Amino acid sequence: MTSNTDLRSIRVWDLPTRVFHVLLIAAVAGLFITSEIGGDLMKFHFWFGYGVLSLVFFRVIWGLLGGHWSRFVNFLPTPAQLLAYINNIRHGSHTPTVGHNPMGALSVFAMLVVLMLQVFSGLMSDDEISNAGPWTSWVASDWVSWATNFHKEIGSNALIALLFLHVASVLYYKYFKSEDLLTPMLKGDKVLPSDTPASRDSTTSRLFALGVWLGCAYAVFRLVNWASSGLDL
Ligand code: HEM
Numbered sequence: 070m071t072s073n074t075d076l077r078s079i080r081v082w083d084l085p086t087r088v089f090h091v092l093l094i095a096a097v098a099g100l101f102i103t104s105e106i107g108g109d110l111m112k113f114h115f116w117f118g119y120g121v122l123s124l125v126f127f128r129v130i131w132g133l134l135g136g137h138w139s140r141f142v143n144f145l146p147t148p149a150q151l152l153a154y155i156n157n158i159r160h161g162s163h164t165p166t167v168g169h170n171p172m173g174a175l176s177v178f179a180m181l182v183v184l185m186l187q188v189f190s191g192l193m194s195d196d197e198i199s200n201a202g203p204w205t206s207w208v209a210s211d212w213v214s215w216a217t218n219f220h221k222e223i224g225s226n227a228l229i230a231l232l233f234l235h236v237a238s239v240l241y242y243k244y245f246k247s248e249d250l251l252t253p254m255l256k257g258d259k260v261l262p263s264d265t266p267a268s269r270d271s272t273t274s275r276l277f278a279l280g281v282w283l284g285c286a287y288a289v290f291r292l293v294n295w296a297s298s299g300l301d302l
């Protein structure tokens with residue numbers, strides 16, 4: 070059993086993970102606002118979508134190379150861990166986890182997958198008036214209508230449902246389980262037993278993250294221009 074004197078502030082969410090989260094929120098908000106207003110703003114809708122894709126690529130790489138608690142191996146639950154966690158919650162007991170809890174981890178993955186599907190379907194979407202994604206000219210027309218339908222009806226609603234669940238869970242933990250998840254996601258640290266491994270978050274690792282993101286942005290640029298082989302962004 071750890072005594073209180075053994076508690077100290079430990080870096081859990083490194084700066085790149087926190088910046089990723091803020092930028093993702095801004096870009097997703099931008100996507101829903103621009104699609105709602107439409108018209109000339111659809112140009113920005115595309116750009117926000119490319120931004121989201123670069124962030125999702127970044128997070129996948131950061132899940133392999135990032136700080137300890139941002140790595141997938143340190144929060145991907147086994148089925149047994151997931152069931153045990155759900156059982157605990159159902160019986161009213163709750164043990165806070167250092168990184169994402171097993172349910173939160175699954176929702177992170179679900180969000181990354183749906184965001185990625187939403188961007189790829191967007192690349193092939195066509196409103197048949199004035200906005201067509203950059204891949205519409207080279208994929209078969211039934212792909213275009215399937216992707217447009219997915220983009221407008223399935224992907225965007227799945228994302229809204231996941232986001233609703235996401236925010237509701239954060240509020241649930243705060244008000245029903247007295248666990249504040251938001252402050253660590255903004256400031257980085259949690260008060261934990263002093264032998265808890267900390268996430269690396271040095272100037273070097275932050276610069277490395279920036280380099281990784283720039284590489285991801287370049288990969289998105291190439292993907293978007295795949296059809297036109299390179300230079301008309
Ligand atoms: C467009 C809206 C949002 C998206 C797409 C989003 C997405 C995500 C993702 C992908 C993560 C995982 C972070 C990582 O490991 O890299 C995360 C974590 C988190 N988000 Fe959001 N988020 C959104 C809005 C919000 C809002 C409005 C709040 C505030 C209530 C919030 C609070 C949190 C918290 C507290 C965590 C950490 C959860 C934990 O400790 O397990 N998010 N979010």
Ligand code: HEM
Nearest residue numbers: 100104115118121187188191192194195196200202221225
């Ligand atoms: C996570 C990323 C994205 C989200 C959440 C998103 C969300 C949306 C939403 C909610 C709509 C409106 C649907 C409606 O009018 O009922 C829409 C429309 C559209 N989006 Fe996206 N989008 C994303 C990425 C993209 C990308 C990357 C592109 C193209 C490169 C794109 C192209 C389009 C087009 C062409 C439409 C109009 C479809 C139509 O009205 O028939 N989207 N998007």
